[in-house]
Amino acid sequence: MTFNVMQGGGARRPRIIDQIAQSNATIVGLTEIRCNNLDRWIDGLTRLGYTHIEHSCPEAAGHDKTHSVLIASRVPVQRVPLEAVEDPARWVAVYAPSLDVDVLCVHIPGTPDDKVRPGTHSLLGVERKQMMWEAVIGYVRPRKDKRLIVMGDFNTGRNDIDKTPDGTPYKCAEFIDQLDALGLVDTFRALHPTKREYTWYSRSKRSGRELNGFRLDHIFVSTALSYGIVATDHVHHVRGLVAKGGLSDHAMVMAELDLTVMALDLIA
Structure with a gap:
């Protein structure tokens, strides 16, 4: 989840x-966590x-409000060190030995998310986005034949x-194709190949009403795990204006995987 x-x-x-308790998920990836209430x-x-x-x-970090990422698991996990990236607070990678599964949770910057870097040139949001996508591809490539989950807000x-x-066209959409070329499977699309459903909506600044929808949040799995995709879901009732009881401006994304299913099990 x-x-x-x-x-x-x-x-x-x-x-x-x-x-989260109602989801009963084994592994949870949260984005836009802030350090000031981490405890x-x-x-x-x-x-x-x-x-x-x-x-x-x-x-x-103390009271720092930088957007960060958190992975919470019911089974033991080991932190996987990653090579230096421009936005290290926006991803976490772990390995779960009992499941033999690698998990990466990311929060890729949006195109408007420019970044001021003191003492050097600032980065445009689209530059940050491309750099993080390149880092994600670099993480996936040597693990593409393993049992791998990559999830988060992309x-x-x-x-x-x-x-x-x-809706405004996505920048860096070609990286979705690169994941596909590496054998990663979009769990939602695996079961709903033509369905239009969105996890976030732009809103009118004046009225607050929803305008255009975008599917920003995903759970991808490697080919080795794709045979065990049982169910996927977007939990929409959590999404909405905070003033009206919404928990977030994003929907929650769920995927149920049967980790015992292998490719050979599907061969008659």
């Missing part, structure tokens, strides 16, 4: 944790049985189906 908790979750955190997230998740937690918040989709027709 993966969920963008929106700006650290704030006062919504207890209700988000209740929703509360860890405490709440641990109480649910997620006793193995890795996150990207710097050790001395701020990216396919322009022909993963947005409403009037």
Whole structure:
């Protein structure tokens, strides 16, 4: 399961944790975690049985509000060190020995997310986005033949189906094709190849009404795990205006995998 908790979750955190409990997921990937309430997230998740937690918040972050990523697991996981990237707070990788599964959770920057870098040139959002996508591809390539899950908020989709027709075209959409070329399978598309369904909507600044929809949040699996895709779902009731009880501006994304199914099991 993966969920963008929106700006650290704030006062919504207890209700988000209740929703995670209802999901009964084995491994959870959360994006837009903030370091200033990290301890509360860890405490709440641990109480649910997620006793193995890795996150990207710097050790001395304190009250820092930088968007970060967290993986919470019911089974033991080992942190996987990654090569230096421009936005290290936006991804976490682990390995679950008992499942023999590698997991990467990412929050790829959006095109508007420019970044000021003191002492050097600033980065445009599209530059940050491309750099992180390149890093994701670099992580996937040597693991493509293993049991691999890559999930999170990608701020990216396919322009022909993963947005409403009037929605702004995605930048870096070609990287979705690169994942496909490496054998990664979009769990939602595996079961719903032509369905138009979205995890985030732009809104009118004046009225707050939803405008264009985009499928930004995904769970991809390697070919080795794709044979065991049982179910996928977008949990939409959590998405909405906070003032009206919404938990986030994103839908929660679920995928159920049968890790015992192998390619040979499907050969008659």
